[in-house]
Amino acid sequence: MSIKDLFVKNKPNKIKRSQQINDIKEGVMAQCTECKHVMVTKEFQKNLLVCPKCQHHHKITSAERVAQIIDEGTFVSIDDHLKTVNPLGFPGYVEKVESDMKKTGINEAVLTGIGDIGGNRVVIAVMDSFFRMGSMGSVVGEKITRAIEKATELQVPFIIFTASGGARMQEGAISLMQMAKTSVALKRHSNEGLLYVSIMTHPTTGGVSASFASVGDINMAEPQALIGFAGRRVIEQTVREKLPDDFQTAEFLLKHGQLDKIVHREDMKKTLDTIVRLHTKGAQ
Template sequence: MLSLTELLKKSKNTIENGGRQFARDEKVKCPACGKEEYRNTIKENNMVCPFCEHHYKISARTRIRQVFDKDSFHELFDNIESADPLEFKGYKRRIEKARISSGEKEGVVCGTASLNKVKCAVFVMEPGFMMGSMGSALGEKVCRLFEYACENHLPVIGFTASGGARMQEGILSLMQMAKVSGAVKKHSNAGGLYICVLTNPTTGGVTASFAMLGDIIIAEPNAVVGFAGRRVIESTMKKSLPDDFQKSEFVLEHGFIDKIVDRRELSMTLGRILNLHREVI
């Protein structure tokens, strides 16, 4: 018999797999401009507000559906899940809650998928799972994906969304930064292409490791991309920071990313980049 949590997880994924369709279409208010629009209309617009182009937070699986060829996604390493190595107070419960609310088992979804029929290794971080924070399981999954891509000569396309390292795993979560960076390096040394797409928010340990290591780094508009948290900096420096601080546009201006791409053009742009590398992948 399915437990209640299992049932909740299952139902969430069933909706996801079938392509989220809202039986009762209702209006939602854009958190950026405040204008209301029907959910399905926003959905048809790739979850971008038609008025102000605010990019809604989307799940990993919605992302995969938006970007890659229909039904081409094949999931890998979904048997790897977080443990509680430090027996950190409240951690197990938090994981369980995150599983129910996100419908995912861990903060990243990995696998292979094709884009314009070019096969890629893909990782997509799930912002709904403890803010995409990186613990041992997440590090291991991304690491294995790069190793898989290396063995199979595949390009890697990754989407980051993370609040940083998962503090409930202490030093082990910090070490994932080194571990994944090493795997990215191996893939790169073997000539592999790695395109990283930074989505809102990409911060902390993920920024200070694989998010900043792409051969080509793209960001969604208006996404927060930074290392130290804005509020931490404000309280340390005792001053308030401008609105655009640590936004993609700011990071582009300072030379740390290649491009800002609107979500509605993301699949096309990624496809074009892949095609331009056709002689080497």
């Protein structure tokens, strides 16, 4: 099944269920991985995989995210043909990528496409932590860059949901080059006076957090998302100080001026709808 089959108009969305759910009995009960609260799986899914007791936002797939944010029947994915190669001859790399392709139904760790939010056209990119932990390789960088360029061509806002462990080590410096490439595309998009919204989800780290994830016109995050560059232990060993308990959380970043807003998952589409309307000429 292709990713386009997930969003065919007038057909039910066949969304892959997040592997983060710990099913007690398949299809009946689920358990929050944070507070261990037990709930009916259908109610958990209806609550967008947010625990009703502790409000922990569980990881979701890129397809689930698109279904939650983009108007039904309007999403068209782009650049599904791009495939990862093995430039450094890293043992087992291609096989692992192919395995994740089968598991997730997408060609790489980001899903990109064109769709509507509240009737207004946008280009969206959604990183998927179930594909190589959302790590950024050459294809991820290329897909994001092409999506930004498509938004510039169409003169519409560009929106990205980030979730990543950082640059992909199997591609070495090639993966690091994507930081610059995506940033250049964003600058050209900005030069046209167009809107860029970045939403950081758990986790957004490494080269992704140090490049396109942090340079939105509006930067937002989901509650308690881990956001940072180097790991906590590395930083503590470097500065020889104990860091605050909430260090590198979305709440810590908001408090210190690195985020504009923390948005609950159930409010995300409404928030984006408002932002897009305010920045779109002739918005519906």
